[in-house]
Amino acid sequence: MTNQEKLAELQVGLDGAVSELGLEFKAELIKGNDVNENVIQVIVDEREEFPVYVTVDSGQILCVSHLWTEQEVKPEKRTEMLDAMLTISIPMPLSAFSKLGNQYLIFGALGKRAPVNEVIEEIATLSENTLTAVEEFATYLKS
Amino acid sequence: MGFFSKLFTAVRGAASEAGDALIDPQAIRILEQEIRDSKQSLDQAKENLTKVIAQQMAVERDVKRLQKTLSEYEGYAIQALDKGDEALATEIADKIADIENELEAQQSVLNGFKNSVSNLKHTINDTERSVKSMEREINVVKTTAKVNEAKEVAAAQFSGTTSSLRNAAESLERVKKRQQERTDRMNAALQMQREEAGDGLQDKLKEAGIISANASSNSVLERLKQRRQPKDPISQ
The missing domain is CATH 4.10.220 (Light-harvesting Protein)
Incomplete structure (x- = not known):
């Protein structure tokens, strides 16, 4: 199965799916300039502000959710925040923090052969962790 | 500079300078060129491997032929000795010594080939692995950048703002x-x-x-008072 076939399969499986906790998903394929840059955007019901993006490459299924940007961080709290992010990465179930450009993000990765129901649980967990992270890290962010 | 640190620069450098750009397209192009170069040298190495294997097979045939000739001549020498023909046996022994020398030389050439084949195979495997992981890393960088574009669209769609105005809190x-x-x-x-x-x-x-049907506050109060009454004698 090619990456694109897997991505298409995931989009069909994720659209309209409901997680164990009753969260409903809407999944849409967003096309890139190159087929290898296609991305699924998953909107979790009532959490439209924090979509989860899913990509497939030769090694993994990557689920990414955006947190805050560098501009939102209180400069005097930055080091403390980074320390907290590193510290909490292991205790936080199934997700890890990262940064791309000015954007802080949270992500989880699965093996390429992971079935749709595992991806659903991954997205549900990631969505929970996103809300928790923004709430817990609010003290480091400009209001 | 290693591939990973170049990739790191490509992802990081652009962002700190240009603000919004997430990856430096120029740096990515250079990395992609590097991957193409690696693939080319990989093809070259595979071609070399085929040549070396062909040479190795030729030497292997020589070695086998010499081993066969050697055992043939050893048989002749024994037959000559059996017949008591010492002179002939000595002549054959000379020939055997020649063959043994040649065999030894060819054997060491063969060992050399075997070594280089195994080295080449090793190098090819390593290069193939690293080309694959380079491709994977570049893909991850490109798709993650794509995720960011998708985010812009989504942010505008759902909150009427672009992500630069979107505030996580x-x-x-x-x-x-x-x-x-x-x-x-x-x-x-x-x-x-x-x-x-x-x-x-x-x-x-x-x-x-x-x-x-007509429960009132009065009737409730009355009922409560009645319930209290038995306690009164004890308290008095």
Whole structure:
């Protein structure tokens, strides 16, 4: 199965799916300039502000959710925040923090052969962790 | 500079300088060129491997041929000795010595080939692995950048703003408010349902004469007073 076939399969499986906790998903394929840059955007019901993006490459299924940007961080709290992010990465179930450009993000990765129901649980967990992270890290962010 | 650190620069450098650009397209192009170069030298190495293997097979054939000739001549020498023809046996022994020398030389050439084949195979495997992981890393960088573009679209679509204006804390507040509203709505619906069910039951109980239809605060007070009375003698 090619990456694109897997991505298409995931989009069909994720659209309209409901997680164990009753969260409903809407999944849409967003096309890139190159087929290898296609991305699924998953909107979790009532959490439209924090979509989860899913990509497939030769090694993994990557689920990414955006947190805050560098501009939102209180400069005097930055080091403390980074320390907290590193510290909490292991205790936080199934997700890890990262940064791309000015954007802080949270992500989880699965093996390429992971079935749709595992991806659903991954997205549900990631969505929970996103809300928790923004709430817990609010003290480091400009209001 | 290693591939990883170049990739790191490509992802990081652009962002700190240009602000919004997430990856430096120029740096990515250079990395892609490097991958193409590596693939080319990989093809070259595979071609070399085929040549070396062909040479190795030729030497292997020589070695086998020499081993066969050697055992043939050894047989002749024994036959000559059996016949008591010492002179012939010596002549054959000379020939055997020649063959043995040549065999030894060819054997060491063969060992050399075997070594280089195994080295080449090793190098090819390593290069193939690293080309694959380079391709994977570049893909991850490109798709993650794509994720960011998708985010811009989504942000504009759902909150009427671009992501540069989107604030994580405010977004969370909106999500929480919406969740609270839903919980409130659910609680209200539940409350109404409970009241409806409760009122219906009260009516039925009244109809059946099980509860008094005109319970008032006075009658309740009266009942409570009566319940208190047995305690009075003890306290007096």
